Amino acid sequence: MKISSIPLPSPLGLWTTVRSVGAFKVACSFAALWAFVKISRALRWRLKTTQLRGPPRTSLMYGVSHDLASSQDSGAMYERWATEYGVAYTIPGVLGRTRIVLCDPRAIAHFYARETWTYVQTPLSLALLEAAFGRGLLWSQGEAHRRQRKALTPAFSNAAIRKLTSVFYDSAYKAKGAWDTIIESSKDGGAVIEVQNWMNHISLDTIGIAGFSHDFGSLHGERASVTELFDTFGNNQQASAVNYVFILIASAFPIITKIPTQRTNLFKKLSVTMGEISDDLLTRSRREKDVNVGERDEEKSIIGLLIKSEGQDAELHMSEEEVVAQMKVLLLAGYETTSISLTWALIELSRHLDVQTRLREELLAFGADPTYDQLKANLPYLDAVVHEILRLHPPLGEFSRLAVADDVIPLSESVRTESGEMTDSISIAKGSLMVVPIKAINCSLAIWGPNAKEFKPDRWLTEDGIGGKAKEVQGHRHLLTFVDGPRACLGKDFAIAEFKTVLLVLVKNFVFEMRDGPDTPVEIARGILPRPRVVGEDGIGVPLRVRRYE
Structure with a gap:
């Protein structure tokens, strides 16, 4: 064969080949660098973190995360592991990640004291909350969190809540009037009422009026766009299960929360609507604000404080974006948590x-209907019932954070490490994932005694x-329901006052029974937060037999 007959590559083809080889080398270099960083971090974590014992991995991909997510009582799982491995242990997470679980009161107190500075939101939490x-x-941390919280604190003082008690009563009596009408139209002096939707309506109308001087009108049957969206969550349990698997994977790769799913689209739509x-x-409110009349009282309301904080000369200035974000958070908190607790109260x-x-x-x-101060001090059994519900059924079952600095956490009792040694403190390396299992602590036999699982006010x-x-x-009250430390629930006293007021009005006027008898099974359904549901019902249905108390 003549040399002249051998085809030579064109200059363009040769450059393309060289460029592709160069790109491949660059890609390999980045991959090697990424692997080196990951391995270095893993080695540092292992060297600086006390290696604790814990349950074995049940899934190569999910660790034990899927078991916890699909369990009807994840708190019991955490408690069982604490009994076996000690008050601090590790659990395998998604794609090889490890989480450190704290079930010790002294360790948890130390953890919460350093929350929002040493222990911060996980990347997944930040992505979901911001979206x-x-x-x-809920999203902010460190100094930004302190500033926003301080700006809102006056709206949740005893003096502020005292003025709102009439709003709580008003919502409760609206529900009573509607139920009276339903019962009057029945033939046997009682009616089956799906109570969870009614608790939702009470909570939404209450936060609308008490927080923002706006009546959503859901107790009168009005269907605001936000109520329709709230009700959508939890109605499709199969889709919720699929989405939870998606969230498990996102815990390792938060970027995939940008991928549209049914649940992420719902959250996006909810965010836009709110x-x-x-x-x-x-x-x-800006338009109606009259600086000459009632300005001092207005500034102690939630919306009044938010408007005040918008001013450039405000001591605790918040941007317009932050102000709107606070309103979204308060709408969700006012709707979800109290309605869940009220529903559990009627079930129990x-x-x-x-x-x-x-x-x-x-x-x-x-x-007569008690005042706010009498609700707090003069009805001990009502207080006992409310706190027993909050103990057994916290709206949030667990609490996860990421360590952004090395730490040493003291323990009230020693635990055995992976190597067999006993230790009364554990070293935590930067990058550690931490879990406080709220329900497990609230219902722990080791902490609350042999009747910890029972409803005993x-x-x-x-x-x-x-x-x-x-x-x-x-x-x-020795509960983790409202968590603790710098991020303890700001609206705790507001929520408890509303809880007591609504429960008082309903129990004084009606008798409640499970529709299918006292042994009717109740399961956990996935809404925005986990909710109770009578087994066999659609969505988040909790039908109770209700009759007037004569």
Whole structure:
């Protein structure tokens, strides 16, 4: 063959080949660098973190995360592992990641004291919160969180909530009037009422009026766009299960939260809708604000404080984006958490008719509707029932954070490490994922005693009703329901006052029973937060048999 007959590559083809080889080398270099960083971090984490024992991986991909997500009682799983491995242990997470679980009151107190500075939101939490609610109180950290929280604190003082008690009563009596009408139209003096939707309506109308001087009108049957969206969550349980798997994977790769799914699209739509409502409410309130009349009181309302913080000369200035984000967060918190707790209260009272009767007797003996201060101090059994519900059924079952600095966490009792040594403190390396299993702590046999799983309001009425170990838990009334530390729930007293007021009105006027008997099974459905649902019902249905108390 002649040399001249051998085809030579064109200059363009040769350059393309060289460029592709160069690109391949660059890609290999980046891959090697990424692997080196990952391996270095893993080695550092292993060297600086106390290696604890824990349950074995049940899934190569998910660790034990899918088991926890699909369980009807993840708190019992965390508690069982604490019994086996000690008050601090590790669990395998998604794609080889490890999470450190704290089940010790002293360790948890240390953790919460350093929350928002040493322990911060995980990248997944930040991505989801920002997409749904913007950069408000739930999303912010460090100094930004302190500033936003301080700006809102006056709206949740005792003085502010005292003025809002009439709003709580108004919503409760609207529901009572509607139920009276339903029962009057029945033939047997009672009716089956799906109570969870009604608790949703009470909560939404209450936060609308109390927080933003706006009546959503859901107790009168009006269907605002935000209520329709809230009700959509949890109605499709199959889709919710698929989306939860998506979230598990996103815990390792937060960037995939940008991929549209049914749930992420719902959150996006909810964010847009709440943003539009918030903009409308803010525009109206700015327009109606009269600096000469009631300005000092207005500035103590939620929306008044938000408007005040917009001023450039405000001591605790918030941007317009932050103001709208606060309103979104307050709408969600006012709607979700209180309605879930009220629903659980009606379920437990329907299961325990003796407790329901005793509570009604206390309320009737008191007479007229109590004031805010009387609600706090003069109805001990109502207080006991409310806190027993908050203990057994916290709206948030667990709490996850990321360590952004090395730390040493003390323990109240020693644990055995992976190597077999005993230690009374654990070293935490930067980058560690931390978990506080709220429900497990609230219902732990080791902390609350042998009747920890039972609905027993009496435990709150005697000095020895709460054991020594439970008294070591630092949180509202030794509960982690409202978490603790710098990020403890700002609206705690607001929520408890509303909870007590609504429960008081309903129990004084109605008798509640499970539609299918006291042993009717109840399961957990996935809404925005986990919600109760009677087994066999669609969506988040909780039908109870309701009749007037005569």
